[in-house]
Amino acid sequence: MASLLRDPLSHFLLIAAALFLIWPLISDRVAPPPNQITIAPPQVQRLIAVFYKTHLRMPNADELSALVEAEIRTEIYYREGIALGLDRDDEIIRRRIAQKLQFMTQDVADRQTPTDTDLQQFLDTHKNQFGAEPEFAFSQIYLNPDRHGDKIAQDAERLLIRLNTSDGRIDYAADSDPLPVPNDFELTSVDGIANVFGEAFAKALTELPAGRWVGPIRSGFGAHLIIVRDKREATTPQLSQVRDAVVREWQAARRDEANADTYRDMRAKYVIKVELPPERGGQPNEGAKK
């Protein structure tokens, strides 16, 4: 722990934190002298507001001047404390500063506005996220293994021949065993099919030829004869059709990336050494504190 605090990471955080905390004081001056303390109007307003909340009246001149003096005193003690490095071994300050910087650097992407080019690129590389999955229209006849037993392959074969040679009429009541899912599916996404029949079935179905009864294909329920009636290849929707969704996902992706980048960049500035205590029994943290 102590070695971590000696490394440059804490110094960087310190600088960032100091910048953050002091920024209101210096924001209207590009480079104020290091020993200058400015109490700006927003700060005074905050002091007054806090006073008002407690006393339910405005402070008089003396009171206000006392408030400002207290603020200056805090600032001076703060700066001197920093100069002495008092923050370094303080876990509370360390954590608070780290959290603050994390908070500042996160979610920045939410505020960015993507261009059409950004969005088009994102759409091209994330087609599946925007309803462009391949879709299949099909019908299925269910054969329950408990009902057909050993004859299931035979029964399936016989039924297949009849289905493919008759006039296309289907009698689900006679041929399909009871299952509380539909026999006929219009164009349905592979995910949608997987939700009803399971993943293995959905995958198998995507590879079937269209236009004739085939099978049996296995699902979690048993065996199925299938006819794929229509197939829509995965297409990229027009940006105009899915713009809101793309903006949403673009921002989410940017945010994750930005958060990761920020941390990676910062981390790249450091040489990090982790020295684990020698392996031995006893308490997990024994030795870590030295």
Next chain:
Amino acid sequence: MVRSLLSPAARVSIHREKGHCAKVGILAALLAFTAVSSGVCADKPAWIRTDNTTRNAPTTPKPSQTVDGKPYSRPTDKSHAQHVFWGDTHLHTQNSFDAGLFGTRLGPADAYRFARGEEVISSSGVPAKLRRPYDFLVVTDHAEYMGMTYSLLEGPPELMNDPIGKKWYDDFHSSDPSPLFTVNGTDIMNGTHTLKNDALARSGWQRALDAAEKYNDPGRFTAFIGFEWSSTPQGDNLHRNVIFEDGADKAGQVLPASTLDSQDPEHLWKYLADYEKKTGGHALAIPHNSNLSGGLMFADKTFGGKPLDRAYAEARAKWEPVAEIAQSKGDSETLPMLSPDDDFISTERWDKTNIMGNHIDTPEQQPFNYLRPALNRGLKYEKKFGINPFKYGFVGGSDIHNALSTVDANNNFGVNYIGEPGPERLKVAPAILNPETKVGMSFVLDMQSAGITGVWAAENTRQSLFEAFRRKEVYGSTGPRMTVRVFAGWHFKPEDATRSDFADNGYANGVPMGGDLSGAQAGQAPTIVVQAAKDPDGANLDRVQVVKGWLDAKGDTHEKVYDIAWSGDRKAGADRKVPLVGNTVNVKDATYSNSIGTATLATEWTDPNFDRTERAYYYLRVIEIPTPRWTTYDTVRFGGTLPDSVPATVTQRTYTSPIWYTPKPAA
């Protein structure tokens, strides 16, 4: 997404013709499907068309659905529920104060993204993606101090200018934020409001509204607006989840009801009534964890201590159509001490104390903590008042607090930050013992990987799903996505259970789960037809059971569990109970085999002990074969020894909403 079960008449013509968008639209309405292709108009030929205008269209179901005896008068879809939609009615994110304090760093937007199948990075830094996305999600963050940890991280002026807010900020950023846990706990237990700040409350609610609006995608994914009202008087759980049918234009006109304003459920119902009056919108409340209510949830007196009366029964029946029967903190169906003849009561029980663990349940309190005894007593109240205050359908919810709803035992992402996957989670999580009672449950180990709700609806929209909740055409599962369809009526025949137009026939001649039967003729008895299918990627089914409760002429209630369908050639014993299905779980490898049980069960059952003068209800329980508990999967995945405080195997199950019988038509 899924087009389905056309009635035979409508299925006739399957032929090729040029695609016409208008016809796709008609077909869509007719079949009541939604989604993908209805929004994409194809220029190329489509394959399935029906000439529905000249032939008999599928019978529009007659209004067999009633809510408390009255026809449900809200606008209904053109066709009945064709498809079961799956989702979670109960999920917390960082927007909940407790979850934020526990370390959850994913918000409502992340929760919706994850539920609809996108990858997110969990609070503990692990990429997570749901294998099978949900159809809908309700994010139900606690109303009390909603969004507080966002404010505590950011330190906005409205927080920092408030002396209490400033203190909370300091506590939060200290190495020991436990004072915040304490103040949140005591405020919720005592109904006190330590930090009252409308601006902060509004910003938390706005975050919830924005996320739901952003991710709601009619036809594809429903993002409901909701919150949890967390009344916990003296540590007893009276929590309710509130779901809005509406968008932010209406739900944004109010702030969530908070127990810091009142702990009385009647206050919440008034809030809901006021909301509907003010906005013209619709909302409902779902009680949960009655098992942790210290005997309060289904008590025979009001929160104020008065006996129940008709007005109370009316309000409760109106605003609370369904209750949560399965969730991570146990099932709330019943207990062995309450239902001694029932061999299949869930082993996932939190039955020792109230939710805060600060008092131990007495045997006298238990009947008021569970749904089955509440349904029983509801029959008595209905006889007395003409309306049943405990007329609950069933849902499942996860109550997960890390924004990631996962309910599969072999894919359990944990209920909170400390419970996220890793080799440590089984070790670091002993029971938290309450200092007063010395009793407690582990918020990791004792959590079950549950639950989830199946909704029978015409389409995947807020309106269509909400209406299904109102009419109780919903069911709760401990995790597996079993498809269960049930109808009750007077004229069903054995062959009706296996017809291919099962649903059309069911709606035409009976009522679905959540419905009402009344006024049996002499010699008649209710007949139930059911079709159940296993989770396509899960374990086989063991059996289907009917749970019947009834009120006799003397005013006593009774209950009985009937095995009505089961796998294999097992024979019921003299006690009419079907022997156990067996157990294929290999605990050492965390595996099971579908060599026992069956994929589907379908049957017809007529009540053998029916008395047409007695009030009754019937609900179904569908039981899976035994499978490994999530802790068993964890032991294999991460190594270590099996915890001995929890069972190694479980029987996952589904509870359908009941169907009620009343001797004469309700007033």
